[in-house]
Amino acid sequence: MIRKAVIPAAGFGTRMLPATKSQPKEMMPVVDKPVIQYVVEEAVASGVTDILMVISKGKRAIEDHFDRSYELEAQLEEKGKADLLASVKRISSMANIHFVWQKELNGLGDAISYAKYHVGNEPFAVLLGDTIMDSLGDPVLLQLIEQYEMTKASVVAMERVSMDKVHRYGIIDGEDVGNDLFKARSFVEKPNAADAPSNLAIGGRYIFTPEIFTYLEQIDRGVNNEIQLTDAMRMMLQDHDMYGYVYEGTRYDVGNTLDFIKTNIALGLRRADLGPALEDWLKVLMANNRI
Numbered sequence: 001m002i003r004k005a006v007i008p009a010a011g012f013g014t015r016m017l018p019a020t021k022s023q024p025k026e027m028m029p030v031v032d033k034p035v036i037q038y039v040v041e042e043a044v045a046s047g048v049t050d051i052l053m054v055i056s057k058g059k060r061a062i063e064d065h066f067d068r069s070y071e072l073e074a075q076l077e078e079k080g081k082a083d084l085l086a087s088v089k090r091i092s093s094m095a096n097i098h099f100v101w102q103k104e105l106n107g108l109g110d111a112i113s114y115a116k117y118h119v120g121n122e123p124f125a126v127l128l129g130d131t132i133m134d135s136l137g138d139p140v141l142l143q144l145i146e147q148y149e150m151t152k153a154s155v156v157a158m159e160r161v162s163m164d165k166v167h168r169y170g171i172i173d174g175e176d177v178g179n180d181l182f183k184a185r186s187f188v189e190k191p192n193a194a195d196a197p198s199n200l201a202i203g204g205r206y207i208f209t210p211e212i213f214t215y216l217e218q219i220d221r222g223v224n225n226e227i228q229l230t231d232a233m234r235m236m237l238q239d240h241d242m243y244g245y246v247y248e249g250t251r252y253d254v255g256n257t258l259d260f261i262k263t264n265i266a267l268g269l270r271r272a273d274l275g276p277a278l279e280d281w282l283k284v285l286m287a288n289n290r291i
């Protein structure tokens with residue numbers, strides 16, 4: 001059973017400036033919910049009951065979002081807005097949510113290492129706080145948990161990317177063991193297309209056995225002078241099996257502007273109350289060549 005999840009959400013969000021100058025990128029709305037609420041909902045729908053968010057200075061809005069808001073609740077109640085009241089109350093009761101503060105923004109690996117004492121000696125999930133995984137079937141985290149239950153080893157989410165994009169990602173060199181599962185031989189950070197061992201990009205969601213903390217403590221600073229999660233994974237692979245799983249779904253890294261816009265359109269089109277009007281408007285926009 002995976003009960004605990006860690007959501008790193010402390011980063012600067014420089015790629016989304018100026019929007020992120022005074023608000024966390026994880027709180028940017030997609031359609032009508034902040035990004036990080038989609039992430040929490042995916043974790044909860046996958047069976048997680050305990051969530052640790054790694055935050056930093058300037059991320060207060062995340063704490064407030066997952067706290068109860070008695071004034072707002074009272075006002076909605078008074079106005080008879082039952083649906084809104086229920087949706088607002090649900091946010092703070094979805095899971096046990098805890099916070100820890102990353103003192104210096106030393107990278108994703110460093111952020112995860114802050115979860116060591118909270119997680120203890122059990123396997124746990126990591127969900128990036130700025131990444132929405134959209135799936136029409138099982139939530140992507142649940143797909144990984146099912147793989148973990150078979151392998152009892154760390155499993156990372158993978159997606160196929162075109163070869164001209166491999167240089168942007170951590171890429172897995174793995175043995176195909178069937179049913180979209182790959183046993184990792186190595187992880188290569190941002191390779192050139194010519195050197196890439198595959199087009200399988202890692203990221204967004206992970207299940208780790210607790211040994212990952214030992215390796216996070218041992219690694220030196222890597223690319224960008226940051227403690228890189230991929231470096232710890234590569235070191236862990238020398239002693240422990242690790243797997244990559246090609247999930248069913250679409251990954252949206254909402255921390256970059258193009259993906260942010262795409263996510264709003266894709267998820268907006270899916271909504272019964274907004275989709276038809278949005279689709280009509282998009283068709284007119286395209287037909288009039290106003291783009």
Ligand code: UTP
Binds near residue numbers: 015131
């Ligand atoms: P990113 O690398 O996308 O976040 O990390 P960033 O550093 O905020 O991005 P830019 O380049 O400045 O735009 C993925 C996730 O890991 C968190 C981020 O908040 C994001 O949710 N993160 C990253 C941390 O928690 N701590 C860090 O030191 C770095």
